[in-house]
Amino acid sequence: VQLVESGGGLVQPGGSLRLSCAASGFTFSSYAMGWFRQAPGKEREFVVGISWRGGSTYYADSVKGRFTISRDNAKNTVYLQMNSLKPEDTAVYYCAADMRGSWYLGTKEADFGSWGQGTQVTVSS
Numbered sequence: 001v002q003l004v005e006s007g008g009g010l011v012q013p014g015g016s017l018r019l020s021c022a023a024s025g026f027t028f029s030s031y032a033m034g035w036f037r038q039a040p041g042k043e044r045e046f047v048v049g050i051s052w053r054g055g056s057t058y059y060a061d062s063v064k065g066r067f068t069i070s071r072d073n074a075k076n077t078v079y080l081q082m083n084s085l086k087p088e089d090t091a092v093y094y095c096a097a098d099m100r101g102s103w104y105l106g107t108k109e110a111d112f113g114s115w116g117q118g119t120q121v122t123v124s125s
Helices: none
Strands: 002-006 009-011 017-024 032-038 045-050 057-059 067-072 077-082 091-098 119-123
Touching: 002 091, 017 032, 017 091, 017 119, 032 067, 032 077, 045 067, 045 077, 057 067
Parallel strands: 009 119
Antiparallel strands: 002 017, 017 077, 032 045, 032 091, 045 057, 067 077, 091 119
16 A cells, blocks of 8 residues: 655645645555644644545544545545645645545544655745
């Protein structure tokens, strides 16, 4: 299993970024996917998850209305569109796969069995 994030960078407050996570080595379309983030000195936290077909999503309150998750099962890729970014969104963002089975959509770290290496997002003027 391999998950490779891309799209991170430096953006001003109020700006936007789109993260991508390319998956390989497993049947991507059969599993829920999620994004987590870890800010300096803080624990990794759940951001958003999406079901295997993309029909269900679950957002952390802190990003609701600003971030949008989507997936393209034909391209084995999950995306995170981040709008109206705030300095407190600064973190390393991780893509993760919930490998428990098609009917699961996790929200905790322990629910996700495979992780990417992370991509840095910095929101600063």
